[in-house]
Amino acid sequence: xxxxxIVTDEEATRVITLRRPEKKNAITQEMYREMSDxxxxxxxxxxxxxxxxxxxxxxxxxxxxxxxxxxxxxxxTDTPRASNAAKFLYSLAHNVKPIIAAVDGVAIGIxxxxxxxxxxxxxxxxxxxxxxxxxxxxxxEGASSLLMPRTMGHQRAFAMLVMGRTFSADDAREAGFVxxxxxxxxxxxxxxxxAREICALPAEAVSISRKLIKLPPExxxxxxxxxxxxxxxxxxxxxxxxxxxxxxxxxxx
Numbered sequence: 169x170x171x172x173x174i175v176t177d178e179e180a181t182r183v184i185t186l187r188r189p190e191k192k193n194a195i196t197q198e199m200y201r202e203m204s205d206x207x208x209x210x211x212x213x214x215x216x217x218x219x220x221x222x223x224x225x226x227x228x229x230x231x232x233x234x235x236x237x238x239x240x241x242x243x244x245t246d247t248p249r250a251s252n253a254a255k256f257l258y259s260l261a262h263n264v265k266p267i268i269a270a271v272d273g274v275a276i277g278i279x280x281x282x283x284x285x286x287x288x289x290x291x292x293x294x295x296x297x298x299x300x301x302x303x304x305x306x307x308x309e310g311a312s313s314l315l316m317p318r319t320m321g322h323q324r325a326f327a328m329l330v331m332g333r334t335f336s337a338d339d340a341r342e343a344g345f346v347x348x349x350x351x352x353x354x355x356x357x358x359x360x361x362x363a364r365e366i367c368a369l370p371a372e373a374v375s376i377s378r379k380l381i382k383l384p385p386e387x388x389x390x391x392x393x394x395x396x397x398x399x400x401x402x403x404x405x406x407x408x409x410x411x412x413x414x415x416x417x418x419x420x421x
Contacts (some may be wrong), residue, residue, distance in 0.1 A: 171187065172186070172187055172188040172196065172199050172301060172316065173185070173186060173187060173199050173202045173203060173206075174187050174196070174197070175202070175206045177215075177216065178360070179218065179364075179367070180215060180216060180217040180218060180363075180367040181216070181218045181219065181220060181360070181363040182206065182210050182216050182218075182219045182220070183219075183220045183222065184203055184206050184207075184221045184222070185218060185222050185223070185224060185231075186199070186218065186221075186222070186223040186224070186228070186229055187409035189224070189227065191230065191233070191236075192227050192230035192274065193223045193224075193227055193228065193229040193230060193234040193279075194230045194231065194232065194234070194311075195229055195231065195233060195253075195278065196227065197233075197252040197253065198232050198252070200252040200253045200255065200256040201252040201255065201256075203256050203259070204252070204256040204258075204259040205254075205256045206219075206257050207259040207260065207263055207267075210263075210265055211262075211263065211264060211265065212230055213381075214292065214371075215369055216265060217265065217266075217269070217366065217367040217380075218265060218266045218268065218363045218366045218367050219263075219267045219269075219287075220267075220268045220269075220270060220356070220359045220363055221267060221269050221270070221271040221281075221282070221286070221354050221359070222267070222271075222274070222355065222359065223270075223271070223272065223273065224271075224354045224356070225272050225276055225322060225352070225356070226272055226273045226276040226352075227272070227273035228270075228271040228272060228273055228274060228279050228295070228340065229274075229275060229276065229277050229278070229279035229352050230268075230276050230277075230279065230323070231276040231277025231278050232253065232278055232289055233373060233392065234412065234415065234416075235411070238390075240397070252280075253391055254392070254396055257309070257310050257311070257396075258389060260282060260285035260310075261285065261311065261385045261388040261392060262385045262389075263285070263286075264375060264378070265375075266287045266288070266365075266366050266374065266378060267285065267286045267287055267288075268287065268288045268289070268290070268359045268362050268363055269282070269283050269284065269286040269288070269289045269290070269359075270290050270355035270356045270358070270359035271289065271291040271292065271295045271346075271355060272288065272292040272294070272295060272298075272352060272353065272355040272356075273292065273294060273296075273335075274295070274296050274298075275295060275296065275297045275298075276298050276299075276300065277298075277299055277300065278309065278310055279297075280297045280298060280299050280312075281299060281308070281309060281311075281312040281316075281395070282310060283318070283345055283346075284311070284312060284315035284316060284319060284345060285310070285311075285315070285376065285388075288347050288362055289340075289346045289347055290346070290347060290348055290349075290350055290355045290356065290358050290362070291337040291340060291341070291346045291348075291349050291350070292337065292349070292350060292351065292352040292353070292354070292355050293337055293349055293350070293351060293352060294337070294352050295336075295337040295340070295349075296334050296335070296336060296337070297328075297334065297335040297336075297337075297340050297345075298328070298332065298333070298334040299312065299328055300332045300389060301328055301329070301332070302329075302330060302331070303332050303411065304408055304411045304412060304415070305402060305405055305408030305409075305410070305411045306372060306393055306399060306403065306408055306409035307395060307398050307399055307402055308329045309392075309395050309396065309399050310392065310395070311388045311389075311391040311392045311395065311411065312389070312395075313325075313329065313382075313391065313395060314328060314331060314383070314388065314391040315388070316328065316345075318362045318383075319343070319344050319345050320343035320344050323344075324343050326400045326413075327383075333394070337349045349354050363372050394412075397403075
């Protein structure tokens with residue numbers, strides 16, 4: 169592990185913890201690879217019945233590391249969007265084990281879109297959710313253009329994905345992608361309670377039932393590929409490059 173991701177197995181639950189507090193848990197390509205590996209290794213491990221993804225107390229993730237985005241957008245290569253991010257999204261789409269997300273603080277970009285692949289989401293009262301792709305001249309990713317309207321309807325999905333609106337924890341619960349809102353600092357403890365509840369259920373029945381209520385993996389990967397192609401094109405657009413440079417100029421200022 170790089171030190172920016174901690175993976176621990178607690179009884180029948182695998183806990184995947186983002187640990188890059190100095191960057192609000194912004195996800196690097198190496199972190200994507202490690203998260204993907206942690207999910208993939210759980211698939212055929214009968215001892216792992218459930219997984220938790222958390223950013224710890226105070227922040228979930230600020231999303232993709234924008235320096236990676238800028239580097240890729242200004243490169244002269246014709247390679248598709250960074251393969252480790254795509255690998256992580258594929259791992260989520262093909263995952264067969266229940267995933268719980270514990271969101272305390274900001275969940276930006278993929279920090280929000282990954283939640284639509286999870287099965288149970290807890291959020292602190294101070295959690296916020298945003299997919300500001302539009303402000304960077306980009307488009308949705310992670311099959312969010314498929315999963316968000318299915319979960320919360322076209323109008324709410326439009327407000328989040330196209331207008332870049334931020335949702336509060338209560339907004340997210342009302343929209344249907346957060347199960348329960350808890351006090352700040354308590355999301356991980358509550359997620360572990362939910363994990364124990366799931367792990368106590370008959371494993372095969374859980375697996376079959378989950379599969380029945382989820383979209384087929386091929387539907388999700390097809391949309392991930394479609395979004396990824398458009399995302400890669402947009403990253404090289406004048407609109408997006410200008411937006412990234414303006415973002416970093418504001419940070420330096």
